[in-house]
Amino acid sequence: MTDSSSRALPTVSVVTSHGRQPLSGAADERLIDILSRNHVPWSAVAAYAVPESGGDLRLSPSLDRTLAEFEDTSEILLYFNRNVNPFNFSIEDFKTIESDHPGEEATEYIYQRLDNETGTAESFLKKLSPEECRQIIADRVGDTVRANVPAGADLVVGVSGGGDSNALLYGLSQLSDHGITVHPVILKGIPDWDAGVPRAQALCEKYGLELTVIEADEVKQLLGIPADSVDLIDRFEREFQGDDFEFLGTLMIRLALSKAARDIGTSYIATGVNLEDIVCENLFRVTTGLKPAAFPKRQIGDTTLVLPLWLCPKRIIDGCFPKYSLENYDARYPCFSLGRNLYYSVVYALQSQFPGYLEQVAHGLSQLSMKDPVEYTYNEQLGFHVERTVPFPLLRRFQKMLGGAQPTAG
Structure with a gap:
């Protein structure tokens, strides 16, 4: 034996x-x-x-x-089981490109250069200092805003005090040739929003901007929730167990920014949705049979939502101001939504194993979304614009969560 x-x-x-x-x-x-x-x-x-x-x-x-x-x-x-070479895109044998500022590196990013004629792919690990990260973000923010916001317009910008909004405000501050006026807004009402207020105030002071803080009671009023009721997260989780509060939070931010825009007579708002966010959102949409939602510019009623960070990877955004990014990470609460976990995991797997491909996906989805944009209609019962008819059971659950109140138009 x-x-x-x-x-x-x-x-x-x-x-x-x-x-x-x-x-x-x-x-x-x-x-x-x-x-x-x-x-x-x-x-x-x-x-x-x-x-x-x-x-x-x-x-x-x-x-x-x-x-x-x-x-x-x-x-x-x-x-x-295919006649392809699965090792073509291996990133193990990369070349390192040092930062222009040795000793000041804040992050790194892997790029690939594809050569169709020779059928080869080269990988490069680029070391990036905060200054280099900020320049990348400023260039991409500037390109998007010039293409989608009229010169001299007022732009209401949602901020959180974290890395994304910090990088976004920096990029907008460098847009000296377009004459826009930036109006930063932050919401209160959930713990990580509240924790971001001091950071947001410090950021706005740095850029010479006046921050508008929308208090928790005002946020509830946007949804028609009584001011003296239980907090927003408890209300949401009571009716939508297993879903992520982020879904309601995104709606609340849009409603709040839209109201702030109406108050100053502009139709332009912006949020810090980054590359991974936008691909995640639209990967979910096409997977569930929906066409991509328009980006980097999205028309919702009279409001134009602009997404200046849509081609900015989170890793480079975080490299702009590492301290603020860390504080934002420490303040986060866990997400238990399987869908959100799944789609972000898929996006990061694509980005990591095939560097540069996520940017190609974003460009393609953007072109499709802008050719045939989603149309939003105002729902009288909900009090805000929606993409499609809301099934009655879901409508009742949402109204029950709100306590049967009528949301403020937005």
């Missing part, structure tokens, strides 16, 4: 029409662990075992088996 601990482990190789790629593996590693560690999609390969004793290859559904559990096997051949 052969001692299993003394047997040689089978070798593991991915077999493609471009050749073989050996993968390393330990005795106690499952086949799926080896694939994951080498960034090989488990769904793209079929495992065949080569018998040590001779004979034909055996198809072996064995993702859950460790290498030590493969008996009478000299090799495990993982046949890739």
Whole structure:
């Protein structure tokens, strides 16, 4: 009888029409662990075992088996089920590009340069100082605002005191050739919004801007909720268990910014939705059969929502002002919505394994969204604009959450 601990482990190789790629593996590693560690999609390969004793290859559904559990096997051949090279886009062999400000690095970002003629991809790890991050953000914010907001317009901007709003305000402050007037607004009413007020005030003082703080009672009034009622998060979670408050929070921010815009006679508002946010939102939409929501400019009734950070990765945004970003992270509460967790996980996986691809997805979705923009209609019962007819049961649940009150028009 052969001692299993003394047997040689089978070798593991991915077999493609471009050749073989050996993968390393330990005795106690499952086949799926080896694939994951080498960034090989488990769904793209079929495992065949080569018998040590001779004979034909055996198809072996064995993702859950460790290498030590493969008996009478000299090799495990993982046949890739398309005639492509899955290792073309590996980011392991990257070239490092140092920061223009050595010793001041705040973040780093990986880029890929694709050459279709040679069929090759080169990866570059760029070290970035806060100054370099700020320049990238300022350039992209400036391009978006010039293209979507008239020169000299008033722009109401939602801020939180975190990294995104800090970077957004900085980018807008550098837009000296367009003559816009920025009106920052922050909401109160939930813990992490409240915690952001001092940071937002400090930011606005820095940029010479007057911050409008909308108190919790005013926020409730926008939705028609009695001022002396229980807090917003408790109301939401009572009726929509398992969903993320972020969904209601986004609506409240839009209503508040729209009202602030009407009060000063402008139709332009802006929020700090970044690259990952916008792709996540629209990946969810197309996955559920909805067309992309227009961006970077979205018309909702008389209000024009502009998203200046739509091509700005969060990692570079955070590199602009690292201290503010850290404080914002520490103040966050956990999200338990499976949908939100799923789509953000997918977005970050794409961004990490295929650098630059997320920007391509954003450009494509933007073009589609602007060619055939979603139309929003005013819902009398809800008191704000919606994309489509709200089913009666959902309408009743929402009204129950509000306490049966009528929201303020927005």
